[in-house]
Amino acid sequence: MILEVAILDLKPGLTTEKFETTFKIASTIIASIPGYISHELQRCIETPNRYILLVRWQKLEDHTIGFRQSPEYQQWRSLLHHFYQSFPTVEHYEVVLHNSSNHEQEK
Amino acid sequence: MILEVAILDLKPGLTTEKFETTFKIASTIIASIPGYISHELQRCIETPNRYILLVRWQKLEDHTIGFRQSPEYQQWRSLLHHFYQSFPTVEHYEVVLHNSSNHEQEK
Numbered sequence: 001m002i003l004e005v006a007i008l009d010l011k012p013g014l015t016t017e018k019f020e021t022t023f024k025i026a027s028t029i030i031a032s033i034p035g036y037i038s039h040e041l042q043r044c045i046e047t048p049n050r051y052i053l054l055v056r057w058q059k060l061e062d063h064t065i066g067f068r069q070s071p072e073y074q075q076w077r078s079l080l081h082h083f084y085q086s087f088p089t090v091e092h093y094e095v096v097l098h099n100s101s102n103h104e105q106e107k
Numbered sequence: 108m109i110l111e112v113a114i115l116d117l118k119p120g121l122t123t124e125k126f127e128t129t130f131k132i133a134s135t136i137i138a139s140i141p142g143y144i145s146h147e148l149q150r151c152i153e154t155p156n157r158y159i160l161l162v163r164w165q166k167l168e169d170h171t172i173g174f175r176q177s178p179e180y181q182q183w184r185s186l187l188h189h190f191y192q193s194f195p196t197v198e199h200y201e202v203v204l205h206n207s208s209n210h211e212q213e214k
Contacts, residue, residue: 003149005159020203027206038207042110042200045167052112052200054161060152093149093159096127099134100145 001037002057003093009085010049019051019083026079029072030055035062053088060092108144109164110200116192117156126158126190133186136179137162142169160195167199 010019023041030039037056044050057063067073081087117126130148137146144163151157164170174180188194 002152003159024204027204031206031208036208038205040205041203043203045109045199045201047198050198051203052110052198091154091157091159092152094152096148096150096158097131097134098145098147099138101138101143 001095002060002063003095004053004055004057004063004090005093006053006055006088006090008051008053008083008088009047010051010083011085012049014049014083016043016049019080022079022083026076029076029079030067033062033067033070033072035059035066063092108202109167109170110202111160111162111164111170111197112200113160113162113195113197115158115160115190115195116154117158117190118192119156121156121190123150123156126187129186129190133183136183136186137174140169140174140177140179142166142173170199 010016020041020043027039027041030036035058037058039053039055042052042054044052055063067076117123127148127150134146134148137143142165144165146160146162149159149161151159162170174183
């Protein structure tokens, strides 16, 4: 499994509500791509208008080729990229360690 | 639930094996802190010697006060911080959206 990490900085002055609503619509696009496992969008507490997007893919190419070279990616870009200050920095990671407490069900 | 995100850049020339072994030992420290839910360490594919640490806490203060002001944090720092190029950038996030496919069990 591969973790895609993207830091998303919105243009100053944009309302986060509009971005979040649009992101929820766009989510159906990424969730339809082969190799997609899950994704989460989280809003930064310390930095206004910053989000982190975490997407889990079965393998690297599911994102870099399967999604990025698909017609669906053009829809995704068209819906979302005008919100961003610049093209987001995206990196991919491989798990080294993952641990959960016995209380994870409380989350 | 709060997501703590830390980008960890190791000093050039360090072996990742040594860091990863030490991190596994240190993991028992963070997992013992009240409010801890889970954590994962992931290794960057594009940038050598870069890791991301994702820690889920029940609330912000479980990390910023409960952990950072504990004797256990001094042990954590002593084990890990000498591996890092500089003090890691740490931010906290709140979930906006979390979606999983029906295939998540495949991961």
